[in-house]
Amino acid sequence: MQLTGLHVYPVKSMYRLSPDSARVEPWGLSGDRRWMLTDATGRFVSQREDAALGQVRTGLLADGTLVLTVAGGSRAEIPAPAVADGDPLADVEVWGTRFRAAEAAKEAQLWIAEHVGDYRLVHLDDPRVRPVDPTFSEPGDTVSMADGFPLLLTTTASLAELNALIAAEHPEGHEELPMERFRPNVIVSGGEPWAEDGWRRIRIGALTFRVVKPCGRCVITTTDQESGDRRGPEPLRTLARHHRLLKKAAFGQNLIPERPAGVAGDVLGTLRLGDEVEVLEDGAHWPADQRV
Secondary structure (H helix, E strand, C coil), rough: CEEEEECCCCCCCCCCCCCCEEEEEEEECCEEEECEEECCCEEEEEECCHHHHHHHHEEECCCEEEEEEECCCCCCCCCCCHHHHHHCCCEEEECCCCEEEECCCCHHHHHHHHHHHEEEEEEECCCCCECCCHCCCCCCCCCCCCCCCCCCEEHHHHHHHHHHHHHHHHHCCCCCCHHHHHHHEEEEECCCCCCHHHHHEEEECCEEEEEEEEEEEHHHHHHCCCCCCCCCCCCHHHHHHEEEEECEEEEEEEEECCCCCCCCCCCCEEECCCCEEEEEECCCCCCCCHCC
C-alpha cells in the first residue's frame, strides 16, 4: 500500500491544499485547521451550516500568514495572531470542548464580514490546549481545531467499493463521488475495501500512528467541494445501509501520531506521496455490538 494523497485545510471547512509532502506534528499535519470561523457565541462554524465556506481558497505563506481568496478575486493576507504579541484571546468551542484561541486583527475581521459572513476568525495559537477525547486517546494527546482527532485517513479501495454500492442503489445512474467529499488528510491506495476498519496501528513512511476511531459522517459529504452545491442524500444513505460503525454511517479512520524515539519538539517527521504504508497491528478495537 502507498500514500497517494495529502490534504491540509488551513481553515476549518474551507478549501484544501494538496502538497507533495507535509510535516507531522503531535496535533496533526503542519498548518492543518489551526484557523476557524466562529459565531457570536464562539461556537465553530462549518460547511454544515454554510456550504459556501468550502469555496474560499486558502494559502499559507512561509511566515504563517494565512491567505484567503473568494470568488471574484478579493484576497486577504492575514498574519497569525499570537498571545505573546498581545493579541486578544477568545473563548471558542468545537463539539462541546471549550478552549481559547487568538483573534485575528480587526482588518481581517472586517474582510471576513464583507466577503464570507457574520463570523469571527480565530487562530489556535497553542495547539496543546485542546485535548483529544480521552475515550479514544492517551494522556497528553491534543488536537488542532479539527472535529476531534489529529488526522483522518481514507482509502481508495473503500471509495471504489462505496461508489459501487451507490451505483447498485441507483440503477438509473448516479455521479461517482470523489475523495474530496470526505476531506481526508491522508489517502492510501492498495489493499482491500474497508480493511482500515480493523487497523489498530500503522506505519506511513518512517512514522507510526494509532488508528483510534471510525469517522462518522455528516452532511458535508453530500456537498460538492468544487461548487458548494448540496448533491442529495448520497453517500450518507448508502453508508447508513451498508457501512455503520459505532452506530453511525462511517467512512475513514481517525489517527493519532506516535512520537518517534529520540525525537523532541513539535515536528515528528514528514510524510511524502509515495510513502509505503504498513499495518503493524490489526483487529477491531471497539465493542462488537457497535459494529453494524
